Amino acid sequence: MSCLRYPISGTKLRMSERFTAIYHVHSDAASIEARARGIAVEQSVEMPVEGIEDVGVLEGIVGRVEGIAGIGPGVFEVRVGLAVATVLGADGRADAGQLFNMLFGNTSIQEGVSLVDVELPAHVVDGFGGPNWGIAGWRARVGAERRALTNGALKPQGLAPEGLAAIAGRMARGGIDLIKDDHGLADQAYSPFAARVAAVAAELGRVAGETGKRTLYVPSLAGTLDDMRGQVRMALGVGVEAFLIAPVIAGMNTFVALVREFPQAGFMTHPTLSGIARIAPPLFYGKLFRMMGADAVVYPNHGGRFGYSPATCAALAGAARGAWGHVKPCLPVPAGGMTLERVGEMLDFYGPDTIVLIGGALLAARERLTEEVAAFVDVVARHRFQ
């Protein structure tokens, strides 16, 4: 089998273009070179290189170890160059699922390795399109020019649409900017998506008519791509413009398809089922979800019910909203057991380009819900950044 007999399609230039995946690997120094080569092969051709006869594949496709650096006792940073052509679809744009597949597919099942970063050519990044709204889109819709945004969660699971709408109305009367569904709210018989969205949208419209303050509802999408398309269309029809989606459950390409099909909509991602530590959170939620279209990314803040460190959270927020070519910035949404008492500290940590999400702690106020929300809104509005 010669190179000529099985030619590679596409130009030589395209075939030789690489992106870089960066891994942290636990290994002893004697084994790290072989381990790094193993990852480079696993994430590209996944077969013994000596079995490959095609020169084009050997030169253009087989992963290359670009660097190995010790970063701690028994831990190495390994840089692997992978062929851009392996993640491009026939239309020349990168496929989101295939990008994750080539970055970390089989290697995710191996011990002692995590994916910490990826460096992509600008045309791959721009091919995804990034967020529809960006930070400016959220700010314009809730009338907040500079301050942080306030966000409550609609719960508990199990309430009927009218019950959820009543809670949403009481939160809106406190002046909150956003109300997102609990990510467990799907299309259950006790609270079908369409009935819930219609009831909540009507209630929020009523409150806005009285108070003059618009509260955005962010319902949670569920089911297949078809189901979600139907849900988005229904919601847009009653004036709901932003949506919560869990890319790990929906599938990366389902998420990207919705973002691109509904350019007028905003998308907030939820990390449910994403596991920990195997893909670095700043890369996963901050960089990749943003690139694929997240206008806002929910993640577990440090000091709550989850184990992220302050450094991880700061890096994640930086990746979500930092300058990045043509890609609009995305709002970080630190969450997971946040309380009113922590708002000041969170604002000083994250700054104003942040959505502060307090879920259950607001609802625990029960009959004082509106007052508790008003206090939350007031703390955010009056905060002076250090």
Added chain:
Amino acid sequence: MSCLRYPISGTKLRMSERFTAIYHVHSDAASIEARARGIAVEQSVEMPVEGIEDVGVLEGIVGRVEGIAGIGPGVFEVRVGLAVATVLGADGRADAGQLFNMLFGNTSIQEGVSLVDVELPAHVVDGFGGPNWGIAGWRARVGAERRALTNGALKPQGLAPEGLAAIAGRMARGGIDLIKDDHGLADQAYSPFAARVAAVAAELGRVAGETGKRTLYVPSLAGTLDDMRGQVRMALGVGVEAFLIAPVIAGMNTFVALVREFPQAGFMTHPTLSGIARIAPPLFYGKLFRMMGADAVVYPNHGGRFGYSPATCAALAGAARGAWGHVKPCLPVPAGGMTLERVGEMLDFYGPDTIVLIGGALLAARERLTEEVAAFVDVVARHRFQ
């Protein structure tokens, strides 16, 4: 807010029905009760229980700790009862994505906990429908009544359709039962799905015409649900009936939708991007993928490039093909660095209801590929089980 004011839809019976999620939790004995209650709340209402006013939610929806048992030093098995209603769609059938969400969503992001099993009511299991073909379907199509099935992998990434078709033809001449795409083959410009499937199907048809032995091609699906539907239809049109899909990348509901929309097709799952250890492999690949429609499940065999133990592999195979109500059995496909030398041992370990997959090691034979495949086929055919 009273129970009457926000009534729960659905019957009392349905609302009180529970399924059981079983976790292994690392904890000290003093903290395990609180930790278990924390998981039960996180995976159900995700808010302080004292904030819930609705009696129906408190009694019917809030997760219940059903049991805690020490299973080793600092490790506990925790059984949590969750409401079946939370995973059912408006049509009364369980939603695959929502099932994973309620089983392990946010808890997957916490340290020291893994999901090891789930006990579901029969109507939930039957609602998914299980495999289309089951073991009998594979056996009938390749003409193997009792023996294990042989499977090769089409690689490397980067070859054009003609190159891949030539390799497939050489494997087929050796008498192999199945040829699956490398999971990295998607819809790249250098090997678009339709061109690849047409070329491979034509070559396999030519070989079958000469040898009288049918080899099934199992191409890898990529992209969105829409893309995959188009790929399945195209492939069925040229006589290709079985498909490789990575549910973690595609999304659980994308996988289930395809299985149900194409009842004539067989589906083999690939574990790429599934990580390790956070969801027990026998549950994830063996039980849940089977329930959702896998006719065959690829997973890393012990002693290869991945870290699964023999016990994990045996449990996984048992879950995939053991008796389970109306759900057809599914063939285990142990893989990941297997070689001809290991076939005898693998057959004795797994028995005949198995697909033995050798990928790169066959291809490493290069010009002797057909002979190497024939030797593999011969070892499987002549094996006498101990």
